[in-house]
Amino acid sequence: MAKTLYEKIWDRHVVKNLSDGWTLLYIDRQLVHEVTSAQAFDGLRLAGRTVRRPALTFATLDHNVPTDNQAVITDPIARVQIEALRRNCREFGVTLFDLGDANHGVVHIIGPELGLTLPGTTMVCGDSHTATHGAFGALAHGIGTSEVEHVLATQTLRQKKSRTFRVEFTGRLTPQVTSKDMILKLIGQIGAAGGTGYVMEYAGSAIRALSMEARMTICNMSIEAGARAGLIAPDETTFNYIAAGDRPYAPRGAALEGALASWKMLTSDAEAAFDRTLTIEVAALAPQVTWGTSPGMVADITGRVPEPDQVAGYHKTDVENALAYMGLAPGTPLTAIKVQAVFIGSCTNGRIEDLRVAAAVLQGRRVAHGVRALIVPGSARVKAQAEAEGLDRIFKAAGAEWRHAGCSMCLAMNPDQLQPGERCAATSNRNFEGRQGKDGRTHLVSPAMAAAAAVAGHFVDIRTWN
Amino acid sequence: MTPFTIHNGQLAPLDRANVDTDAIIPKQFLKLIGRSGFGQYLFHDWRYLADGTPNPQFELNKPGHAGASILVTRNNFGCGSSREHAVWAVAQYGIRVIIAPWRQHHKDRLPGFADIFRNNCGKNGVLTIELSEAEVDRIFHAVHTQPGLQATVDLPQQTIVLHTTPEQTLRFEVDPGLKQYLLRGLDDIALTLEHEADIAAFELHHDVQCAGGR
Numbered sequence: 001m002a003k004t005l006y007e008k009i010w011d012r013h014v015v016k017n018l019s020d021g022w023t024l025l026y027i028d029r030q031l032v033h034e035v036t037s038a039q040a041f042d043g044l045r046l047a048g049r050t051v052r053r054p055a056l057t058f059a060t061l062d063h064n065v066p067t068d069n070q071a072v073i074t075d076p077i078a079r080v081q082i083e084a085l086r087r088n089c090r091e092f093g094v095t096l097f098d099l100g101d102a103n104h105g106v107v108h109i110i111g112p113e114l115g116l117t118l119p120g121t122t123m124v125c126g127d128s129h130t131a132t133h134g135a136f137g138a139l140a141h142g143i144g145t146s147e148v149e150h151v152l153a154t155q156t157l158r159q160k161k162s163r164t165f166r167v168e169f170t171g172r173l174t175p176q177v178t179s180k181d182m183i184l185k186l187i188g189q190i191g192a193a194g195g196t197g198y199v200m201e202y203a204g205s206a207i208r209a210l211s212m213e214a215r216m217t218i219c220n221m222s223i224e225a226g227a228r229a230g231l232i233a234p235d236e237t238t239f240n241y242i243a244a245g246d247r248p249y250a251p252r253g254a255a256l257e258g259a260l261a262s263w264k265m266l267t268s269d270a271e272a273a274f275d276r277t278l279t280i281e282v283a284a285l286a287p288q289v290t291w292g293t294s295p296g297m298v299a300d301i302t303g304r305v306p307e308p309d310q311v312a313g314y315h316k317t318d319v320e321n322a323l324a325y326m327g328l329a330p331g332t333p334l335t336a337i338k339v340q341a342v343f344i345g346s347c348t349n350g351r352i353e354d355l356r357v358a359a360a361v362l363q364g365r366r367v368a369h370g371v372r373a374l375i376v377p378g379s380a381r382v383k384a385q386a387e388a389e390g391l392d393r394i395f396k397a398a399g400a401e402w403r404h405a406g407c408s409m410c411l412a413m414n415p416d417q418l419q420p421g422e423r424c425a426a427t428s429n430r431n432f433e434g435r436q437g438k439d440g441r442t443h444l445v446s447p448a449m450a451a452a453a454a455v456a457g458h459f460v461d462i463r464t465w466n
Numbered sequence: 467m468t469p470f471t472i473h474n475g476q477l478a479p480l481d482r483a484n485v486d487t488d489a490i491i492p493k494q495f496l497k498l499i500g501r502s503g504f505g506q507y508l509f510h511d512w513r514y515l516a517d518g519t520p521n522p523q524f525e526l527n528k529p530g531h532a533g534a535s536i537l538v539t540r541n542n543f544g545c546g547s548s549r550e551h552a553v554w555a556v557a558q559y560g561i562r563v564i565i566a567p568w569r570q571h572h573k574d575r576l577p578g579f580a581d582i583f584r585n586n587c588g589k590n591g592v593l594t595i596e597l598s599e600a601e602v603d604r605i606f607h608a609v610h611t612q613p614g615l616q617a618t619v620d621l622p623q624q625t626i627v628l629h630t631t632p633e634q635t636l637r638f639e640v641d642p643g644l645k646q647y648l649l650r651g652l653d654d655i656a657l658t659l660e661h662e663a664d665i666a667a668f669e670l671h672h673d674v675q676c677a678g679g680r
Contacts, residue, residue, distance in 0.1 A: 024665070035549070039550075127547075411493050433486075438492070
């Protein structure tokens, strides 16, 4: 019988179909961070349980860490949480990529970098952006802390099979339009709950043409449409990424050759049936900017802030509330919206290619007066690479701040926060109320669009700007 | 986990769609490493004014809504972050049941709850109930008409009885596996560990680099 990629990975991991209609699914890799793990390790201790496969479990510190000086954690509550993860990793034998480690970074950035993320594997993390790893054809689920504990104790997850949703992106992107614009467009079209209950598979010529890093941006934001996971079938681009460079946990030599033979079978069969399909043509796709407080509240940069009763998928009152929070009037051209802050980073857009794009925009230019721009690499490796290429000097010369790796202003658990009323062009993934700081106003955009907004002081159409 | 069988409690309305987990529990409270004490921070930025006093405009602070244990809200509740702290805050505030509507959008049925949040609720003995928009509208109408309205949620019978005059009964669907799990208040790790031999047998032949052709 013809199978989808999701069904193939699922079938490889079924430990047992349980009598209650749920399946015990084997988990190949668990990634752990400080914010959603402490209570899980406590649960193990209370029940006298151990981590079943510590060698398949990897931890990092990313959510609450400062990005200016990582040698000193001044926030005493954050310090307790950081120390708890260090202690738990020591006690349970889990590898930790600590602050200062050359492999430290945001959990979804370092998984691929280190070769932990491999096609056909199942991965979990107590973080909704775990879908990122699906760019390699890995089935990657974000889970809650109870499930983190369950996987630590059993190396399995109780799952029900999801429905499948194939999105085909056809055509070719025009210059300066990116994979961030593709995923924002999709979320705008299907809504912030349009993917709930589904595993998404992204396919088509426009996906095949993307680099691994650009694909990760798409899979990363699957959760912003509510999806259980996002998948892209692995291909030569994937295999070249894994084979190249220093990826200490990826197979090498004969093991890699053997793995490649198996990974090449990881595609949806031509006759496989999906529960839902959608095609999006990208040739005419414009850069996207969110204007509201839900990722589905998004428009082309050439557009305007909509009338509250003109937004598909949202009730009028919800749009009115969003516009009141955002301080925007219907009919305002998006290019007229001024920003006071710019954030370039996060597991969505904190990789080296993102920083190169931002540097290309900022080279020889200055961040506008009254705008603060924060550039936060996704990992210590990304930081080192950017500095080797001289990108940090371009950022600093432009008047932007260059930081250490961390989640930073994506969720603003650390000191990197918006002030009330401050408006930000952000390359991150959520424009929720208060996400980047209480009463802060977030507009989600691509790295190129964020960098250009930093220079202009307002949103611009990067395709025609200067 | 506390078993869930029949719950009698007071309804409270939260008439907003797409309520995300950042709103349910803002990030500053995620630094706590215990499992308790989150109830006081539920909906923090909506619930309290800048000086820390209750915001009288917020639905749950309005007269008749204090002490509610059944929350009725709109679609896509609990979207966003996977933080289970959101469900701990809900449960520790005293909410045992959340009701939200599924929604028809073109040809698709958009669920009332985000997946990870709904799943986290199940792990913490909080019952999530999906009804049609018309049914949820009825509940909103009833609770707006009669603040402090009581209801009985019967999981074995899969019914909600609104104690209006006359009473109104609504039926709901629930996953059979989840129903058993909630009714018995089971520890799912202990349940899974009963399959230890199956897990060990699976591991014997499984390649975690997925280089094997199972």
